[in-house]
Amino acid sequence: MKPILLIDFGSTYTKVTAVDVDTEEIIGTSQSYTTIETDIINGLNNAVALLKEKIGDIDFVEQYACSSAAGGLRMVAIGLVPELTAKAARQASLGAGAKVIKTYSYELTEGDLREIDEINPDICLLTGGTDGGNKENIVYNARMLAKSTGSFPIIIAGNRNCADTCREILGDKQTHVCENVMPRLDIPNVEPVQNKIREIFLEQIVKAKGLSNAEALVKGILMPTPSAMLTAMKLLSKGTKNEAGIGDLVGVDLGGATTDIYSMSFGLPTNGGTALKGLREEYAKRTVEGDIGMRYSIHGIVDAAGIERIAELSGLHEDRCRELIDYLSVHTDVVPGVDDDELEKIDFALASMAIETAVTRHAGRLEPFYSPMGISYIQTGKDLTEVKTVIVTGGALIHTKRTADIASHAQFNQNDAMSLKPKSAEVLVDRKYILAAMGLLSTVYPDTALRIMKRELIKDGTRN
Amino acid sequence: MEKKKLVIGVIGADVHAVGNTILNRAFLDAGFDVTNLGVLVPQEEFIQAAVEVGADAIIVSSLYGQGEIDCTGMREKCDEAGLKGILLYAGGNLVVGKVPVEEIVRRYKALGFDRAFGPGTDPQVTIDCLKEDFGIKE
Numbered sequence: 001m002k003p004i005l006l007i008d009f010g011s012t013y014t015k016v017t018a019v020d021v022d023t024e025e026i027i028g029t030s031q032s033y034t035t036i037e038t039d040i041i042n043g044l045n046n047a048v049a050l051l052k053e054k055i056g057d058i059d060f061v062e063q064y065a066c067s068s069a070a071g072g073l074r075m076v077a078i079g080l081v082p083e084l085t086a087k088a089a090r091q092a093s094l095g096a097g098a099k100v101i102k103t104y105s106y107e108l109t110e111g112d113l114r115e116i117d118e119i120n121p122d123i124c125l126l127t128g129g130t131d132g133g134n135k136e137n138i139v140y141n142a143r144m145l146a147k148s149t150g151s152f153p154i155i156i157a158g159n160r161n162c163a164d165t166c167r168e169i170l171g172d173k174q175t176h177v178c179e180n181v182m183p184r185l186d187i188p189n190v191e192p193v194q195n196k197i198r199e200i201f202l203e204q205i206v207k208a209k210g211l212s213n214a215e216a217l218v219k220g221i222l223m224p225t226p227s228a229m230l231t232a233m234k235l236l237s238k239g240t241k242n243e244a245g246i247g248d249l250v251g252v253d254l255g256g257a258t259t260d261i262y263s264m265s266f267g268l269p270t271n272g273g274t275a276l277k278g279l280r281e282e283y284a285k286r287t288v289e290g291d292i293g294m295r296y297s298i299h300g301i302v303d304a305a306g307i308e309r310i311a312e313l314s315g316l317h318e319d320r321c322r323e324l325i326d327y328l329s330v331h332t333d334v335v336p337g338v339d340d341d342e343l344e345k346i347d348f349a350l351a352s353m354a355i356e357t358a359v360t361r362h363a364g365r366l367e368p369f370y371s372p373m374g375i376s377y378i379q380t381g382k383d384l385t386e387v388k389t390v391i392v393t394g395g396a397l398i399h400t401k402r403t404a405d406i407a408s409h410a411q412f413n414q415n416d417a418m419s420l421k422p423k424s425a426e427v428l429v430d431r432k433y434i435l436a437a438m439g440l441l442s443t444v445y446p447d448t449a450l451r452i453m454k455r456e457l458i459k460d461g462t463r464n
Numbered sequence: 465m466e467k468k469k470l471v472i473g474v475i476g477a478d479v480h481a482v483g484n485t486i487l488n489r490a491f492l493d494a495g496f497d498v499t500n501l502g503v504l505v506p507q508e509e510f511i512q513a514a515v516e517v518g519a520d521a522i523i524v525s526s527l528y529g530q531g532e533i534d535c536t537g538m539r540e541k542c543d544e545a546g547l548k549g550i551l552l553y554a555g556g557n558l559v560v561g562k563v564p565v566e567e568i569v570r571r572y573k574a575l576g577f578d579r580a581f582g583p584g585t586d587p588q589v590t591i592d593c594l595k596e597d598f599g600i601k602e
Contacts, residue, residue, distance in 0.1 A: 081512045132469070132497065133517035159518075185499045185513050275479075275504050369477050369504060376479060378504055 003027060003058045004445075006437035007044060007065035008225055009034070009211065011072070014043035016051050017437035018058065021448050026456060028055040029432050040069055040211065064440045067211055068225035072099040073201055076121045079105050079181075080128035080137045085158065087279055088182040089127040092157075092190035094286045096197040097227025098123070107137060108144040117150050122205050123197060124152050126166065129159030131183045142166040146173070153200055157181045157193045176200065187280050198223060226286060228439030229253065230262060233391065234284045235439070236453050237264035240446045246454070248387045250362075250422060251435075252355055252410055254394035256295040256332060259354055261362035262286050267382020267420075274366065274377040281364075281382050289358045294350060294396045295332035298325055305353035313349035321346060335399050348406060351396040356409040364420045379420070385412060387422040391457060393430035403429055404460040428457040468598050471510055471519045473501030474556075476534035480527035483556065487525065490587035496594070507538050511545045521551035521594065531558040532571065539576025551597055555581035555590065 002022045008015040014034045018027040030050040034043025052058065075098040079086025086105040093100050101119050104112055116124065126145065128138035138158040145154060146169050156166045157178040167175050179192035206221045223231070229251070239245030251262035263285050269276055291300030302310060302325060310325075311318040324346045328334055336343035364381025392407050400406065407427040413419070434456055442449035470491055474484050481503050488500045499517050501509060510522050522542070526534060535554060542550055554577050558568050565582040572580035579593055594600075 081516050084512055084516045128516075130517045132466075134515060135518065182516075185501075185517055275502070277504070277509075376504070 003060050004441065005048070005060040005063040006440045007047075007063065008228070008436045009040055009044070009065060009067040009069040009221070010225065011069055014040065014047045015433060015436075016044070016047045017432075017434055018051060018055060018060070019437070019441060019448075019452065021441075021445050024448050024451050026432065026434060026452060027058070029434070029437075030054065034069070062444070064443070065221045066223050066225045066228040066436055066440055067206070067221050069211065072226075073097060073197070073205060073224045074099050074101055074119070074122045075125060075197075076101055076116055076119055077103045077125045078108065078127060078141055079103070080134055080158075081105060083278065084185070085127045085129065085182050088188040088190070089125050089157070089193075091188065091279075091282065091285070092181050092193040093123075093125055093197065094226075094288060095190055095230065095282060095284065096194040096201075097224030097230065097286075098197065099288070104141075108141050113144050113148060116145075117148055120150050121152050123200055124154045125181075125193065125197075126154055126156050127158040127181045129162070129180075130185055131160045131180050133159055135159055135162045135165075138162050139165055139169065142169040146170050148173075153204065155193060155196050155200075157196075182279075186278065188282065190282060198227070222440060222443060225436050226260060226288075228436040229260070230284055230286055230439070231442055232435045232439035232449070232453065233262050233264055235442045235446060235450055236391075236457075240450055242447050243450050245450070246389055248384075249389040249391060250359065250384055250387050250410065250425070251391045252359065252393070252397075252407070253435075254351060254354055254358075254392070254396050255293050256395075257290075257293040257297050259289045259292040259358040259394075260286060261289070261358050263362060263382055263384060263387070265382060265384060265387055267364060267384055269377075269379050270383050270386050271377070273375075274379050274383075276380075277378050278380045285362075285382070287358075287362045289361060292354045292358050294347070294354065294394075295328060295334075298329045298350065301350050301354045301357065304357040309353060310346070310349045313352055314345040316342060316345055316349075321349075325350070335395065344400070347396055348400065348402055351400070351406045352409040354396075355392075355406060356413075359410040359421055360416070360419050366418045366420065368418075381420070383420040385420050385423045388425050389428060390422060390425045391428045391430060391435075393433060393435060397429065398431055398433075403427065407460065427460045429460050430457055432456060467495060467497040468520045468594070468600070469497045469499070469517055470521050470523055470594075471499045471501065471514045471517065472523045472525070473505035473510060474503040474525045474527065475505055475507065475510070476526065476528075476530055477504065478526055478528045478530070478534075479503045480525070480556075483527065484525050487523070487587055487590075490591065491523075494591045494594075507534070507541055510538070511541055511547065514542075514547055514550060515545055519547075519550065520598065521553065523553045523555070523590070525556045526554065526558055527556045529557055529560045531556065532575070535572070535575050535577070542576075551594075552577045553579045553581070553590065553593070555585055557583050 032046035077089035248265035
């Protein structure tokens with residue numbers, strides 16, 4: 001037996017997963033309420049104590065952790081054109097597991113600067129211009145940032161011809177120069193930036209967030225939690241050199257405050273006569289819908305989907321829907337019981353609409369173009385219509401008997417035929433919340449992590 | 465000397481790809497740094513690309529006769545986006561019907577373009593004009 005403990009320090013819960021890498025089995029999981037104020041070690045100790053009640057007193061030979069505690073990895077991204085470098089910078093940060101508080105484009109104003117100082121991010125990503133391209137904007141923004149009162153590290157990843165100038169201007173700040181996030185038009189280059197973000201996270205942010213006590217205990221806090229999720233899904237999709245993956249997939253993590261969507265696919269056009277436009281997409285893409293969540297961001301779902309559709313799906317009257325939604329937005333810890341008819345119905349409708357909204361925003365779109373030569377299409381974003389697997393996780397999808405019905409809203413819909421969502425995907429459910437843990441495990445035991453995921457992520461409808 | 469940067473593409477709902485591909489090759493061979501946006505390119509995309517790459521000229525192709533409509537307001541948008549004074553060229557079948565080249569040039573200059581070229585123009589002609597406008601001596 002070779003037991004390993006995998007820890008996810010969350011903002012409200014610390015989740016632990018025990019794995020035996022010899023038998024490739026999950027020995028047990030548990031979670032405990034945490035606050036950063038009390039010291040997250042308590043949360044960890046409680047969670048481990050609960051775990052040991054279930055599985056007995058085991059000595060773990062290795063321990064690895066990821067963290068989204070203390071607000072996660074908070075970043076701001078700065079670019080030049082909103083659809084180009086600013087988007088590439090935002091996408092690079094999200095893919096590194098960051099929470100992008102705000103994205104700025106063009107020249108920063110005094111007001112923007114004040115806002116950045118108020119946000120006081122963990123990392124600021126400064127980009128703009130392709131290599132050899134625009135110089136004025138990034139240099140101007142470096143001058144603005146030089147006036148900032150904050151002491152956050154700044155990653156300079158814009159036009160390489162101005163990197164040195166920017167570094168000089170930001171002489172008093174902690175700067176890290178990195179390859180351009182978009183060296184040529186429409187071709188993002190996110191990996192160097194993401195590696196740098198991760199480096200800074202490991203070296204500084206873990207410490208700054210009071211997590212270093214915990215770090216002494218475990219072998220290291222390896223990455224932000226969303227990054228662990230992304231790592232797990234990428235592994236499941238692509239496989240290792242010894243074990244095949246399951247191919248392209250879409251992942252949905254429906255939370256209380258935000259909804260994260262992942263896609264592992266290049267998303268190239270599946271139909272002829274379609275021209276691809278805009279920024280080239282990364283194979284592993286993550287988007288975060290900050291206004292879509294089951295509790296804290298419950299009103300965002302209503303704003304996006306409309307109360308009419310919530311009423312229609314839940315079968316409740318609109319006024320009653322509004323009452324229940326207001327109630328849930330305050331009572332954020334309510335989990336509808338099986339007999340709790342109305343709450344179950346409203347949560348069903350909300351979760352369905354949250355997923356539909358978030359996946360529609362994540363997926364690409366077609367736009368028909370009528371020309372003298374007939375109709376042709378322009379595709380922006382990823383074509384996910386041929387993706388065969390949707391993985392879902394999050395309380396609202398697990399504490400329900402209607403997981404598949406809810407998840408079906410991630411799929412292609414004839415009423416919105418230009419939205420390129422999966423046409424016939426199988427739904428897999430992460431019932432034990434193992435994805436982040438498997439992402440961590442994969443950094444050391446990729447084959448084991450992959451085989452466990454293949455077994456534990458269960459097709460909806462099958463009992464376990 | 466730093467290479468002059470060109471942004472090229474076929475504007476509007478036009479999907480004629482061949483001429484644009486030939487231009488791309490010719491401009492590269494002539495020593496320019498070319499960003500080719502391909503076909504079906506809206507005005508905004510030309511301008512965004514030009515801002516980000518710091519372009520010295522935007523060269524618009526149009527083969528399907530709707531060029532005048534597609535190019536209207538482009539100079540003003542360039543000014544708005546901070547690309548004041550950027551060189552704007554247009555070429556192809558720029559207007560509907562048989563119209564003398566002088567008339568085409570007049571119409572496109574009225575739209576704020578620096579130069580316009582009629583059907584069948586040799587890429588070398590455009591290259592020579594670019595060199596002249598950039599003040600590049602052989």
